[in-house]
Amino acid sequence: MNANKKTTEMKDMKVKLSTLWVFVMFNMLSADILSFMNPGFLKELMTGYAGEIQITPGFLVVAAIFLEIPIAMIFLSRVLKYRANRWANIIAGAITIAFVIGGGSTAPHYIFLATIEVVCMSLIVWYAWKWPNPNNIALDQGEFGGILMKAIVYTEYGPPDVLELKEVEKPAPKDDEVLIKIHAASVNAYDWHFLTADIFLIRLMGGGLLKPKNTRLGADIAGRVEAVGRNVKQFQPDDEVFGDIGHGGFAEYVCTPESRLALKPANLSFEEAAAVPMAALTALQGLRDEGQIHPGQKVLINGASGGVGTFAVQIAKSFGAEVTAVCSPRNLDQARSLGADHVIDYTREDFTQNGQQYDLIFAANGYHPLSAYKRALTPQGIYVMAGGSMAQIFQAMLLGSWMSKTGGKKMGGVSAKIDQKDLGLIKELIEAGKVKPVIDRRYPLSEAAEALRYLGAGHARGKVVITVEHNNDKAQ
Numbered sequence: 001m002n003a004n005k006k007t008t009e010m011k012d013m014k015v016k017l018s019t020l021w022v023f024v025m026f027n028m029l030s031a032d033i034l035s036f037m038n039p040g041f042l043k044e045l046m047t048g049y050a051g052e053i054q055i056t057p058g059f060l061v062v063a064a065i066f067l068e069i070p071i072a073m074i075f076l077s078r079v080l081k082y083r084a085n086r087w088a089n090i091i092a093g094a095i096t097i098a099f100v101i102g103g104g105s106t107a108p109h110y111i112f113l114a115t116i117e118v119v120c121m122s123l124i125v126w127y128a129w130k131w132p133n134p135n136n137i138a139l140d141q142g143e144f145g146g147i148l149m150k151a152i153v154y155t156e157y158g159p160p161d162v163l164e165l166k167e168v169e170k171p172a173p174k175d176d177e178v179l180i181k182i183h184a185a186s187v188n189a190y191d192w193h194f195l196t197a198d199i200f201l202i203r204l205m206g207g208g209l210l211k212p213k214n215t216r217l218g219a220d221i222a223g224r225v226e227a228v229g230r231n232v233k234q235f236q237p238d239d240e241v242f243g244d245i246g247h248g249g250f251a252e253y254v255c256t257p258e259s260r261l262a263l264k265p266a267n268l269s270f271e272e273a274a275a276v277p278m279a280a281l282t283a284l285q286g287l288r289d290e291g292q293i294h295p296g297q298k299v300l301i302n303g304a305s306g307g308v309g310t311f312a313v314q315i316a317k318s319f320g321a322e323v324t325a326v327c328s329p330r331n332l333d334q335a336r337s338l339g340a341d342h343v344i345d346y347t348r349e350d351f352t353q354n355g356q357q358y359d360l361i362f363a364a365n366g367y368h369p370l371s372a373y374k375r376a377l378t379p380q381g382i383y384v385m386a387g388g389s390m391a392q393i394f395q396a397m398l399l400g401s402w403m404s405k406t407g408g409k410k411m412g413g414v415s416a417k418i419d420q421k422d423l424g425l426i427k428e429l430i431e432a433g434k435v436k437p438v439i440d441r442r443y444p445l446s447e448a449a450e451a452l453r454y455l456g457a458g459h460a461r462g463k464v465v466i467t468v469e470h471n472n473d474k475a476q
């Protein structure tokens, strides 16, 4: 069976199950309506009813029916690891509740049963809301005949040990999406933050308060387009692409909007291309947009040997700046080979104390108090923080704009955004030979946890890449 056919069957199955679910809900609803239209039926069941409710066997049966159906449906969906369409549940629940409330009877039995039902329906609505998106659920082999692929999945924040290589459903592109067969991905501090929630803000800003909302990691990818949605204009099957997709790149396949992709630079392998997007975009947008870099300026890159720093040195050079790279002794030669005009070994020299001043300081890593960075700026100089220690990040966020109010110096930060034009610009720089990715280590997908552990130790030299082999090809 070919891939597309299987995916379509899987979708059909989901639609059918959603329909079945709604049908059951309305069936239950119609039973309620009948009962309310024919109070004699209820009265009969509740023998002895005389204005006051009596707990008889018949009454218990009715009450059990109200409780039973929703509980059975919840149980069933747990067993099937499947949730019917969230909105189908909510609409069915809301209609039922509206009917119950609108029933209007004040008879005690009605109020009692209506209360049970409202509680049950609220339970279903809550459950439907809470149940994770089916796209994130790892299905077992063979369920619904879906095609499976390998992906790195995590369901709780923690160290890299919480990552698991699982078989999950291969995604199918929506109308505006591109399905990519991933050949390589790269690891970023971004993935580390979403894995460990070491920055608490991650939990508050959509990551998930107690556990990750999105159970997949991997922003940077490179691969080949396998299929496109009907509204996709820029790409077609077989195109080689790279991009920053946010989440889901540590997998064999991913679907993503076309706006997050660009054609892969022709002179790069998939592994090299996967090393580029997030780090290069951060360096470009930090230097150009926040740093307002100009030819001939004196620019200092602090943390010049990591993923962002290696791109920052080269991009600053491509803008015609005179670049000073700050790194540890083992990385000085690498910085020179990337084009740095001057290098400073941070273990021997503190650049904020040596009397030199720079038009632009780009802080990719490390830590110096904001006041020290300010001292090392020329009178109209600009400081741009990309990352580094928590102290560096929070000082720049909290004090940056306040410290920029006096004098001509500006203290700020960059928050990189996926931008197709910028990806295109970076592709041009790479194809012109002005920028190249530096790859430190490569890991297979099955060792993604090791890759993250290495990155998390904080001493990667350039980028850490994950290579994706497609052993399932034969089976499809």
Ligand SMILES: NC(=O)c1ccc[n+]([C@@H]2O[C@H](COP(=O)([O-])OP(=O)(O)OC[C@H]3O[C@@H](n4cnc5c(N)ncnc54)[C@H](OP(=O)(O)O)[C@@H]3O)[C@@H](O)[C@H]2O)c1
Binding pocket: 188, 189, 190, 278, 279, 282, 302, 303, 304, 305, 306, 307, 308, 309, 326, 327, 328, 329, 330, 331, 346, 364, 365, 366, 367, 385, 386, 387, 388, 389, 414, 415, 416, 417, 455, 458, 459, 460, 461, 462
């Ligand atoms: N703002 C944004 O939009 C954005 C986007 C991407 C990344 N970031 C942030 O940018 C930061 C850097 O990312 P990255 O990908 O470059 O990280 P990375 O690759 O993990 O950085 C590792 C490098 O940092 C160097 N380093 C460590 N401590 C240093 C110090 N005190 N002084 C100078 N260099 C030091 C290490 O060199 P040694 O081993 O020689 O010390 C190593 O080469 C991270 O904090 C990340 O969260 C921000």
